[in-house]
Amino acid sequence: MISRAPASSSRGELDRIVLDGSRGEGGGQILRTALTLSLVTGRPFRIIKIRANRPKPGLRPQHQQAVLAATALGQATVTGGEVGSRELTFSPGAFAPHDLSIDIGTAGSTGLVLQTLHLPLALRTQTPTRLVLSGGTFNPKAPAFPFLEATWRAYLTAFGMPLALTMPSAGFYPRGGGRLDAWIEPAAAALPFVRTGRGLLQRMHGIAGVANLRDDIARRMCDRAVERLAAQGFSAEIERVRWASPGQGAALCLTAEHEGIIPATFVGLGERGKPSEAVADEAVDQLLAFETVEGAAVDPHSADQILLPLAFAAGRGEFTVSEVTEHLRTNAETIRAFLDRSITILDPEGENQPGRVAIE
Numbered sequence: 001m002i003s004r005a006p007a008s009s010s011r012g013e014l015d016r017i018v019l020d021g022s023r024g025e026g027g028g029q030i031l032r033t034a035l036t037l038s039l040v041t042g043r044p045f046r047i048i049k050i051r052a053n054r055p056k057p058g059l060r061p062q063h064q065q066a067v068l069a070a071t072a073l074g075q076a077t078v079t080g081g082e083v084g085s086r087e088l089t090f091s092p093g094a095f096a097p098h099d100l101s102i103d104i105g106t107a108g109s110t111g112l113v114l115q116t117l118h119l120p121l122a123l124r125t126q127t128p129t130r131l132v133l134s135g136g137t138f139n140p141k142a143p144a145f146p147f148l149e150a151t152w153r154a155y156l157t158a159f160g161m162p163l164a165l166t167m168p169s170a171g172f173y174p175r176g177g178g179r180l181d182a183w184i185e186p187a188a189a190a191l192p193f194v195r196t197g198r199g200l201l202q203r204m205h206g207i208a209g210v211a212n213l214r215d216d217i218a219r220r221m222c223d224r225a226v227e228r229l230a231a232q233g234f235s236a237e238i239e240r241v242r243w244a245s246p247g248q249g250a251a252l253c254l255t256a257e258h259e260g261i262i263p264a265t266f267v268g269l270g271e272r273g274k275p276s277e278a279v280a281d282e283a284v285d286q287l288l289a290f291e292t293v294e295g296a297a298v299d300p301h302s303a304d305q306i307l308l309p310l311a312f313a314a315g316r317g318e319f320t321v322s323e324v325t326e327h328l329r330t331n332a333e334t335i336r337a338f339l340d341r342s343i344t345i346l347d348p349e350g351e352n353q354p355g356r357v358a359i360e
Contacts, residue, residue, distance in 0.1 A: 024333060028112070033331055034047060127186065135171055149167075155305075170211050171245065193310055208252050268280055332345060
């Protein structure tokens with residue numbers, strides 16, 4: 001997946017890192033992680049076969065906006081940054097932090113753009129930074145706003161990297177038009193993190209939300225989730241809400257709080273023709289899968305996302321995870337290309353047993 005080719009010695013650049021975007025999970029994660037690492041470390045990179053495993057390969061608008069923002073922050077030289085590009089080179093210059101307002105222009109994920117820019121702004125600035133992102137806030141295969149607020153933000157706070165988030169408007173496919181505001185505090189470094197088990201379940205709660213749809217859709221999502229969880233011996237407090245949005249959409253978000261770990265959040269996302277009960281089932285299935293794995297401290301969605309900030313922590317990090325995903329393995333390999341950190345990922349030893357991740 002990774003090789004290094006000498007960069008121009010006349011410019012005094014470090015070896016350029018070359019990444020194959022078709023390897024591993026084969027989506028936009030490799031590019032986003034590479035942009036983050038390049039901005040923090042100053043190392044240039046080239047990526048080929050961008051998103052080769054996706055129905056629409058190459059850069060999509062949300063990836064292009066991440067590249068444009070990273071280019072502005074890093075005063076970078078870029079080739080191949082157009083929508084549809086399957087190759088890209090990125091050579092950062094002097095880091096120039098500033099507030100940003102980014103309109104993806106589609107329903108593309110604001111959360112993924114935020115995660116691309118967060119670490120450079122946290123680790124390489126001396127004053128707080130504000131990001132205003134317009135696009136999707138509820139996207140398939142991307143962190144929805146309730147996950148970012150309840151889980152991702154809590155991890156970053158534990159790492160000594162606090163930020164504040166708000167969602168003035170929800171954005172759903174295909175209309176988009178959502179807004180995500182973030183205030184990022186500077187941090188000297190990430191704190192080490194060790195969680196190899198979890199305590200007793202303290203609380204389950206959630207949100208059944210709709211935007212410009214009938215109230216009974218939220219009620220049906222809520223009723224289905226409560227019924228299914230009760231059948232497994234769990235009780236959950238689920239609030240029904242209406243989100244302001246220029247479009248229509250629905251989502252059910254469930255959070256499990258255990259002693260000694262960061263809350264785990266799971267999201268079911270509505271779409272045209274999808275029954276309310278199926279939306280609820282999507283979130284409940286993920287939550288029950290997490291609860292089934294005894295001793296898992298980290299949910300599978302968070303594992304690959306927290307690996308990146310932990311790679312900049314001084315000292316050893318270790319955590320157990322309910323599922324070892326291809327996203328986790330791919331992020332680990334991309335991080336190894338930029339940083340001299342040993343990342344070990346161990347598969348579960350048996351059914352309902354957690355995997356384990358260690359960073360040395």
